[in-house]
Amino acid sequence: MKGQRMIRMVKRDAISSKKQWMIRGIALVGALLAGAFLILSLGHNPLAVYKDMLAGALGTPTVRRETVKLAIPLLITAIGISFAFQMRFWNIGAEGQILMGAVCAGYFAFFQYDNLPRPLLILVMMLAGMIGGGIYGMIPALFKAKWGTNETLFTLMLNYIALAFIKYLKNGPWKAPHSQFPKMAMLDDRARLGKILGIHWGWILALVLVVLAYFYFTKTKQGYEISVVGESTDTARYAGIPVSFVLIRTMILSGALAGLAGMLQLAGSDYTITESTAGGVGFTVITVAWMAKMNSFGMLAVAVFIAVLERGSNKIQTTFKIPASAAEVLTGMILFFMLGCEFFINYKLVVSKREEAGA
């Protein structure tokens, strides 16, 4: 064997937060560069495309409002799943929880709107949405608590069931009267949310939730319990924490927030329910929560960023005929880079030259 260079990985003891953010920044730039190559390979100028994306998402007050509107469900649902993720409960069923929230709220919005005074109607819709999402989130938690049933796939399957349920509703019992197509009616004005600064007031609710979630995790006993359960169920048991109960309670909360997002989507944005009411939000928020490291303020930033990306992708579809699925591709790439860069935060590479005697 001859003398050769070896690259070894060494665990870092501690790293300044400035350096951490620098590494993340480099990763983001790397992801955007990778995206640029993709755009370039399609024969477009990446700079022009990125610029158009920004303009499409933030250029005018109107598009800015649209972007914020996109960010609302992302943020609220991300906070919701972060509850589960903190507990290492892989809730990837937010999509279904959003839909179930929308359906439960929809029952009152579609069929009870003239029986209730407006503020009460909206309140009931919110509660119904949260209960719907909460129950839908609770089901897999019950089985996880009792038998340790794999929650990743369980929550995921519930997404498809919720989707089929919506299809059933719009084809049958909830089909809009006098409609030729299988679709639900549009909401009556009374069941629609009011606007503040041109956007439905869900955005204020989202901001309040950011602060509440932060305090929940850092200051309350329940938040502390979640952290302990997430670290080790053995430790939790040892500490006298009722693990099953915490699991179920937290998943109800997690699902309820997703359900709330579904209600806001119905009453503030779409004014009806379709298969795309959730529109992949349930998956995208996994990215949001993870990139923000479960910090709710971080999620605020990431949610807005993702919303910009999605709005921007719609814009470039019209300008450059680049399919809007580019948003998913870019989101995926950014998260790949973010996941990868954590390694360089935790480890450093050391190049050591070895010289062997006699070589």
Added chain:
Amino acid sequence: MDGHTLDYAVQMKNITKFFGTVTANHQVSLELRNGEILALLGENGSGKTTLMNMLSGIYFPDSGTIKIRGREVTIRSPRDAFELGIGMIHQHYKLVEPLTAAENIVLGLPGGMYVNRRQVNEKVREISRRYQFDLNPKKKIYSMSVSEKQTVEILKALYRGAEILILDEPTAVLTPQETEKLFTVLRNMKEDGKSIIIITHKLHEVLAISDRVTILRKGEYIGTVETAAATQEDLTEKMVGRPISLEIERPKTQRGEEMLKVVDLTCLRPDRVKALNKVSFSAYAGEILGIAGIAGSGQKELCEAIAGLYPVSGGSILYNCQTDGTQVMENIVGQRSDQIYRKGISMAFVPEDRLGMGLVGSMDMVDNVMLRSYRRNPGIFVDRKKPKEISEKLIRDLEIQTPGVHTPVRRLSGGNVQKILLGREIAYEPLVLVVAYPVRGLDINSSYKIYDMLGEQKKKGVAVIFVGEDLDVLMEISDRILVLCGGKVSGVVKPEETTKEKLGLMMLRVTQDEEVIE
């Protein structure tokens, strides 16, 4: 011997290895002669295992040279090590549980597309005959006892043609009888011309089996002596760096009232096998009750059941507690932990798995200190003020080495982690204290600190239950020793009225009885 290189099976020279900023080995040298048994002696954390892992290809040295049979070599992987005839039996057995003994033995070996099972079994039987092992090659690992697993490990090395064998703390989990059997095998192998390194920190074993001893301390090479010319005191001083008394102080106390009474306790494991079978005993104030047994005899389940953490299927666990000024024995079976606490039962438990059960590794000391008491203040918010005060007091009183109360406990050394855990449990002034393997992996200084703390508790009138594996320590520290075997109590003895060998027999007895019955 003239020190000619050909007389040496292994020569390691000036080996240095870093882990991050920690120096695990600094300029360490070691020589193993052909056909000898060399003991590698050092405290926990002195770098013995790290050094040997560099010989077996698990780690790679940052600097230094290794010669095998006089030839300089580079060992980059375990495969390189096999090819040089080096086989290592790790302390934590490296066996794949769902595979059979034979499959484990041939794992990773080069060869044709298919494994010829018949041929493998034949060769395994042949080696077994030669060194008098007893092994069924078709048995799956998960159904094996600890000593059977060790046999598989040794066979694995021999099958690969190992001429140089390294055994890392091979006796830690064996009974005295099994240890004797292992030593016989090792002597057979030495007769057969194999060169053996045995890593240990038990001095009497060093004296019993080895030809020479190499001593490490804090990652540095201290020296090598001929065993015949060495004494226990001499070796200890080299190992610890200063003269040290090996006596564990056993404070004389008057045995107090019965604090804990366990009656016919039966627990089932998830696979419906009885982990504990009609276990009965009492623990008294001001006494240390030692619990001995081979690994997996029900110690873990017993501790957890006493702590109210393991489902009980029969029997009762009675605690002495004050209710309205009168003393009663309160049964905790079937009660939740908060109910137990409200009854005024004050019991502390230091589990075996410190970072997996006793503490939350990623949290800081404050959050860990409040782990078992965060519910005590009213309201929905946690109160971190008192835990912070306790943390600061623990750091001062127990000399815990930490950058501060907000450093995640995972970053601390094993001794400091254990001090935090035991310190926290004692801080709430329990009447019954259960500790499981409290000194496992700790260096001598930390170990003695822990023994002192337990002695203190005993003096204060706490009923201490000490689950241990080192019979020497158990004999010194305990007032009485309860021996578990296969989930049953095979006896309760006083250390001054028994011997290690007798304890060893008790640790096996019930299983032997059962074998006769079935």
Added chain:
Amino acid sequence: MNTLLNLAVAAVLAGTPLLLGTLGEILTEKSGNINLGVEGMMFMGAIAGLAAPYLYEQQVLLVGSTPSKLAGAFLALAASFLAGALGALIYGFLTITLRANQNVTGLTLTIFGTGIGNFFGEYLGSQAGGYVALGDELKAAFANLSIPGLSQIPVIGKLFFQYNWVVYFAIVLALCMNHFFQRTRVGLNLRAVGEDPATADAAGINVTRYKYAATVIGGGICGIGGMYMSMVTTSGVWVYNCVSGYGWLAVALVIFATWNPARALLAALIFGGLTVLRLYLRIPGMPMQIYEMFPYIATILVLIVTSIRQSRENVQPKSCGKNYFREER
């Protein structure tokens, strides 16, 4: 009787992509990596498996000759394998080399792969002026086979001897993989890697290489499953979101099949049947959309039953979900 026969045949056809996805994931999980990106890799395989023969066809038509069936089939197979493998390689690099969380990386791969599939599907469609569709010549490469003598046997011929070649490919692959795990040296080593990488490492097995190989090849197999969706299920036309949950069903089937490739055959057949049941077995009064739920409800039932009935063997490889790093300290 006839309905039942038709249902069985349809179940085989619908079960094949599930089988391929399941086999790919079994191989991956045997190395201790749980890759939740099957859906994404299937999407990548679906678009690559369609795009390659499509582009080839365009080239050939340009010079005025007819495309070869064999070349088309081979291109679809190779391209889809490579695309799936590429997805798995990204996953492998992140989890094996950079030690990222396996769950999140897999989910990201699903997002990414779904995006890639739909992105290029639409892109090619817009280039082609509407949608991507393969010509009849190449479509025939994926048509049902007619084996002289065998296919004509009543019932048996229809049940066993008239599927497209991918079906047979998948079945043979399942049997080979079973043999590989049970009998071969490399298979034994791979099982050891998945159960206990530290032990495998100490035994001289190159854990990293095994993990990469299993993950990447597994991803490639998933990719072929995706190709089946775009080439057979939708007969050579790109349909938006065409994989739609099959990848996830495959992940669940791994549990149902108890990590055993031979049992995956049966599992895939049953689930294939469930996905097409509505076309063959109408229960009066049951709305169509409820049928759509069947495979998902069945999956949940499987998950629950397997979690209740815990056994020591036939379980997930123990190191699944945990990354291995030798010098961890």
